[in-house]
Amino acid sequence: MSAFKHMLLISVLIIFLFVCCLNSVPEALLSDENEAEQAIDTARQTIIDCYEATAKAESEGANITGLTIRLNEAGNLFSKALLARKNKDYNLATQLASECIAKLNGFIDEANELSEKASNDRYYDFIYNVVCSIAGAVIIICVGFAVWITLKRRYSNGRLRVNPENYRIIFLIVILASALFAASPALSRLQVYPRTEFFSELWILDSNHQSENYPSNISSNQNYKIYLGIGNHLGYCAYYMVKVKFRNQTQPAPESFGSIESRLPSTLPSLFNITAFVADEHILEIPLTFSFNYTWNKFLSRVELSGLRLNNVWLNMSNYTVSWDNDKRAFRGFLFFEMWLYNTEVNNFQYHGRFVGLWLNMTAY
Numbered sequence: 001m002s003a004f005k006h007m008l009l010i011s012v013l014i015i016f017l018f019v020c021c022l023n024s025v026p027e028a029l030l031s032d033e034n035e036a037e038q039a040i041d042t043a044r045q046t047i048i049d050c051y052e053a054t055a056k057a058e059s060e061g062a063n064i065t066g067l068t069i070r071l072n073e074a075g076n077l078f079s080k081a082l083l084a085r086k087n088k089d090y091n092l093a094t095q096l097a098s099e100c101i102a103k104l105n106g107f108i109d110e111a112n113e114l115s116e117k118a119s120n121d122r123y124y125d126f127i128y129n130v131v132c133s134i135a136g137a138v139i140i141i142c143v144g145f146a147v148w149i150t151l152k153r154r155y156s157n158g159r160l161r162v163n164p165e166n167y168r169i170i171f172l173i174v175i176l177a178s179a180l181f182a183a184s185p186a187l188s189r190l191q192v193y194p195r196t197e198f199f200s201e202l203w204i205l206d207s208n209h210q211s212e213n214y215p216s217n218i219s220s221n222q223n224y225k226i227y228l229g230i231g232n233h234l235g236y237c238a239y240y241m242v243k244v245k246f247r248n249q250t251q252p253a254p255e256s257f258g259s260i261e262s263r264l265p266s267t268l269p270s271l272f273n274i275t276a277f278v279a280d281e282h283i284l285e286i287p288l289t290f291s292f293n294y295t296w297n298k299f300l301s302r303v304e305l306s307g308l309r310l311n312n313v314w315l316n317m318s319n320y321t322v323s324w325d326n327d328k329r330a331f332r333g334f335l336f337f338e339m340w341l342y343n344t345e346v347n348n349f350q351y352h353g354r355f356v357g358l359w360l361n362m363t364a365y
Contacts, residue, residue: 035090043077046074047078047100051071052344053108053115054071054237068237068282070103078096081093081100133185136182138179140175140182200341201354202228202354202356204357205285206226216359216361218362218363223289225290229283230284231282232278232279239342240275240276240277240278240339241349242275242276242337242340243272243338244337246305247334254338266336290308290311292309293317301324302322302323306318334357334360335360
């Protein structure tokens with residue numbers, strides 16, 4: 001009987017400990033989730049602050065190539081952190097967000113130094129190429145006029161045998177040509193026509209950097225490579241977000257017609273967000289290697305996808321299916337990329353009216 005009581009006591013203790021563990025698990029998960037949210041919010045604000053410092057440096061005329069490289073590296077970590085949070089891997093999300101913040105350590109100070117240096121360089125450039133060149137041209141004209149008056153007086157006094165009036169045109173041409181040469185740095189700035197078109201570009205190239213051999217007939221778990229290109233002609237450093245989406249032939253696509261500003265994106269959820277920082281009049285090409293994992297359900301005559309691996313990042317697609325397209329005689333899915341642009345006035349991303357994509361035949365063998 002004592003043995004029975006002893007076993008009963010042990011069983012009660014085990015059940016009690018089990019219940020305590022169950023109660024502590026949600027608390028631990030909630031703590032991890034809160035920590036991940038805080039880290040992601042901090043990383044997001046850090047990126048925005050660094051981006052604004054970069055845009056300021058660019059407006060002052062600084063070379064921001066090094067800054068945009070760091071921003072793109074940090075943006076890649078931030079995108080992965082968002083994906084980890086989406087997958088409820090809060091520890092990984094916190095780690096990636098922390099790495100993103102560390103990547104931008106000292107960034108604003110560096111951007112401010114570049115901005116200040118560019119501002120000083122621009123000031124001295126203005127003094128030398130505008131003020132000094134105009135002053136030089138004025139001095140040449142004044143000196144030429146003084147020389148002309150002196151020559152005429154010397155001729156009137158009989159000290160000069162050659163009448164300068166006989167060479168007036170040649171003298172004027174020499175003086176004006178010299179003045180124009182001295183003022184050429186300032187005049188060159190007047191010949192710069194103002195920009196009238198401001199736009200962004202988005203394109204896809206094949207694995208050979210051409211627009212010919214795009215992947216079309218694909219197999220499950222087979223890698224394919226493309227290049228996603230972004231061109232910035234907006235007049236300032238742009239903060240883009242490219243949403244990676246997938247649809248079958250019956251699901252909604254982004255609008256292709258109408259003005260850029262009035263177009264609407266697809267209502268489908270984004271599988272992954274690619275962040276990109278591109279300086280004005282620069283392009284950024286992002287290599288993308290992707291593969292789909294899917295199976296053919298012959299009873300329902302459809303392809304059932306389980307995931308997309310994009311640059312070694314696994315994206316869950318368990319609810320995605322592709323049915324047979326009778327017109328095209330294929331299981332066709334559309335992998336597409338929507339361009340979104342960060343608007344500093346509203347502190348958020350807005351659809352930029354552009355998308356590119358590939359129709360893929362999901363071969364069922």
